[in-house]
Amino acid sequence: MKMTGTVIKYGDNVDTDVIIPARYLNTSDQKELASHCMEDLDKTFASRVKEGDILVAGWNFGCGSSREHAPIAIKASGISLVIAKSFARIFYRNSINIGLAIVESPEAADAIAEGDVITADLDNGVLHNETTGQDHKIESFPAFIQTIIENGGLVGSIKNGSIA
Amino acid sequence: MGMTMTQKILAAHAGLDKVEAGQLVLVDLDLVLGNDITSPVAIKAFEKMGKKQVFDKEKVTMVMDHFAPNKDIKAAQQCMMCRDFCGAQEITNFFDVGQMGIEHALLPEKGLVVSGDAVIGADSHTCTYGALGAFSTGVGSTDMACGMAIGKAWFKVPSALKFELKGKLRPYISGKDVILHIIGKIGVDGALYRSMEFVGEGLASLSMADRLCMANMAIEAGAKNGIFAVDEITKAYVKEHSDREPVVYEADADAVYEKTYVIDLSEIKHTVAFPHLPENTHTTDEIDDIPIQQVVIGSCTNGRLEDLKAAAEIMQGKKVAKGVRCIVIPATQRIYLEAMEQGCLKTFIECGAVVSTPTCGPCLGGHMGILAEGERAVATTNRNFVGRMGHTESEIYLASPEVAAASAIAGRIAAPEEVLK
Known part of the structure; x- marks a missing residue:
């Protein structure tokens, strides 16, 4: 998988409540969720994000609520990849399960600046x-996770019987 | 090399004699949970997976608690989708308004989780059931769909932190103070990807309500799960609530823990997490006057009977301070009834508080107590992130039921001793 995009950068402990505030969880419509993505952290995000952009963040990205609406909103916003120093564990597995590309790299997350093209x-x-x-x-993902990704996430993996 | 409690449960449910930290395993599940917010996404994913029937209609449960009783038309549609799915699938444990309570208070009360179980829930506070000596963790909706489809979930076997508890809690100090103290000490990612295992002679002074509250907030330290060693208190609780036989897993003597923290319960003080992270803790003896406009006593963290009784004891015969709105939310119908029979609800109402039907409501800024710009709340809930209970310029101070009750009376953040004297 290969992608090129412009960086939008945030800090540490970006929680799922600011990624997609609970007041919008009365829907699971992807476009509607995307229109409110990051709203409580950065009101300009939804209007300035472009297809393919890359999100970079600090430690513990996606902490808090298990809402899958968070990676769904990010993905539906057009973000092609999230790079963070670390991910909260539920956000991490949700991203793999729904096919949002993520990379954990403290070094890269430090070095990359807002507006850089990656x-x-x-x-x-x-x-x-x-x-x-x-x-x-x-680092690449372990083989087990790689297989989930290659099968189109968890839905694809169950559908084709690669996880049973 | 031995295994931790968590590793033993995962090994048993993966059909393996042994697992070690970092290993990826596919685990058989005893229960798969969802709520009115996460289940609709899971139902859509389940349908795409091409399965006609859930793996076991007794082992899938849905609880309508977040935006229920329906707060608006969209929330009503989501509950309807869950209701229709559970009806068509003949799911036994579907809990709608009238039977429902806040999921993590409800499932242990209904005896749906016992020691030794492996449970996933599409809700981050599913880690609550670790109090019963179960492996239990929050996942997303697609994991829930996978669980519903094949009764399994994939996990990376976690390493662990050990919390050796000793001593005894002082009066008016509870499990909430202990877990806030711990999160303040290790940080919101201090247990990231790891288990938090609670052991030691100090357990003897912790009620099940204390333990459920502490395991509930393991996620606020980033943990995969929190789990308590099973003792007589656990066994008595399980026996009272469930017909199922508990299975007790003890950590091996040579189990590997990344770190051991010794916590002396007798030294724990009233602890409050200031905005906007649960790790931002202070004790009430070191803070200035902080006026408040709202108090919420409830949630999956602190909406149990013991919590309501503790609050009522402090509020008995007093009045909620002018300018403060105090909202009490018993976590389940049974707790509601027991709190009524024991006079707690009368105390709250005479005191000037309101008592709500069970709901997650204000905890996640859903309904029933949203904050306006600049307002401050003391809440017995679990998160104080920006905008969590309403306006992004509002503030949430997380505290125990004892501190929340005292604060409602004082009109500022206060320790119980300040209003009881």
């Missing part, structure tokens, strides 16, 4: 910063 080559484990020229090595 090309991510997930198959070869490299993040290339087009703006600064810097490369960051990233």
